[in-house]
Amino acid sequence: MSKKLSSVIEESLLSSTSHGIPNIIRSDKLAIRLMWIFFTVVSTGLCSYMIVQSIMNYFSFETTSKIQIHTEKSSILPAITICNSNFFTSEYSAQFIKNFTNDIKSNSNYFNYDQYYKLFQIVTSSEELLSQSYKFGDSFEKLILNCKLITVDCTNREYWNYYYHQLYGNCYQINTKKENLIRVSRTGWNNALKIILNISVADGLEFLYPSVGAYIMIHNQTTSPLSTDAFAVSPGLDTNIAISKQFKSSLPKPYSNCDGDTSDPNVFNSKLFNLITSRNISYNQKLCMDVCFQDFIIQECKCYHADFPFFSDEFIKPCYSDEDYECMNSKIENDSKDTSILNDICEPQCPLECNSMSYKIFYSFNDFIKEKNNEDINNFYNFTGTNRRQMKNELMSLFFYYETLSYEEIKEKESIDLVGLLSNIGGIAGLFLGISFLSLVEIIEIAFQIVYFYTKSTKVDDTSE
Structure with a gap:
């Protein structure tokens, strides 16, 4: 049975469009076979390395700028x-x-x-x-x-x-x-x-x-x-x-830090984003971050900072008393030392515009x-x-x-898109191994032949019993 299976696999490999494996099988001289094995292994290694590099470059999401x-x-x-x-x-x-x-x-x-x-x-x-x-x-x-x-x-x-x-x-x-x-x-x-x-x-x-x-x-x-x-x-x-x-x-x-089309008020759902867009104001992240910090000052000090944007329908006094200044300045000082307010509270609510x-x-x-x-x-x-x-x-x-x-x-524009990635992989595989997309179908055929062989053998055994 093993000889029949080997014969089926060998026949499929000999008809493969890749150049290395069929030549290894066909070679009747040891020196030539060893030569084909050596170059096939080297080519496979280089091909694998370069394909991995192409995939890594694709998933690094690098961009090129067109001015x-x-x-x-x-x-x-x-x-x-x-x-x-x-x-x-x-x-x-x-x-x-x-x-x-x-x-x-x-x-x-x-x-x-x-x-x-x-x-x-x-x-x-x-x-x-x-x-x-x-x-x-x-x-x-x-x-x-x-x-x-x-x-x-x-x-x-x-x-x-x-x-x-x-x-x-x-x-x-x-x-x-x-x-x-x-x-x-x-x-x-x-x-x-x-x-x-x-x-x-x-x-x-x-x-x-x-x-x-x-x-x-x-x-x-x-x-x-x-x-x-x-x-x-x-x-x-x-x-x-x-x-x-x-x-x-x-x-x-x-590809970048921006979050999409912020001109559409329905794209994002956060308190600050909705507050700005509800005022018929063109959104940008700088304004949103300033409003967020203002909101933090209001919550902590019960007054608003006159140098930051203030959007509210409620009456809130500005920070001008000594107590207000002390509270406000302490929050600003803390923020300069610890950016957790901006990073953890404001940034998740303030998407970055792409355009x-x-x-x-x-x-x-x-x-x-x-x-x-x-x-x-x-x-x-x-x-x-x-x-x-x-x-x-x-x-x-x-x-x-x-x-x-x-x-x-x-x-x-993305440096490498999906079409570019497939082109790179196809070019590298063709250059080093001589294989193409249809060569992958040959691997599927071999797997199918093996499954078919074992299935047929099992049916023969059941009939003989």
Whole structure:
């Protein structure tokens, strides 16, 4: 029986498309047979090693990046949020503060930060005052003196949205209304969106502030300004802000750390993700992580940190008392030493987006109003005596423009996909052993022949009995 089985296996191996084993069997000389055995073993070893390497490379999920430069004929300007850096600026603020100034003692020998924060705490800790908080800051007509893009006069309120910032108060956003989006078809300073701001404060408020200025945030139309780092601008300057944009598309896990399409509010189900998407805000992980840490501060200290995004329909006071600061600072210090809050609590609730648009900002400064200009403006408006103004300390000019209408697109692609893996394995196997996919069928045939042989033998034995 064993001879018959050996004959069946030998016949199948001799008809194999691989080159090594049939030649070993056919060789009638020992030296030639040993040569075929040696090279077959070496080739099998190299083939196995390289196939294992290909499989390991496939499961390392490496990617290659493809960078393309796209040139647009016209492009939508990003959304721009502009805030006076000071919360109290209006006549209403001046009148309100008169009632408290004498009762608030400052411990500062330099600037009146203590008074400012105590007044800010009074407003933001009262639900009634907070509901009227827009009265303490700049009106649109006062802050935005002029706005123009070539021939488009955007001083009109229809181009702007009001935005309340938890730290700066009244802010105004341009290019967030879908029906009035500003597009540009030319680049450079001459084709800039030009805005002149009046960042002065009402008489009687000068004692609160060491200086005045504005904070600018540049972001997508649907992105919260709180997810964008603000940059400060000082008065008396022409500030040229050159913008370029970059789009990045990454592959989701396991190829990268990103988690898929975060633009779909139904893809992920976590408290923080749902909170952000329910506000019709474009999601990003940075915003989510900041909201998470804010939530932790609120739970532990019963107040919110003014420097972190705060989304809540409940009335919660800001952290401004000594006890609040002590609690808040201890949590921040602990977080800097132990990242378990971000890693264990926040990150599981905050998926990383795969697609993102970012803006690169370069800005430079020139003098906007010199002393001679200041005198000319005062003389023109007949500002004399106590009415004489220091325009250099109150006005600023902003120029927003695209540096180029070309933008950089970075796309990730898997280095080895399934087709590539199969091609590598097939090429290696064919190179070293001369086998192909059909050679695997031959192994199945041999196994079938063995099973068939034993099955037939068993039936013969049963019949003979």
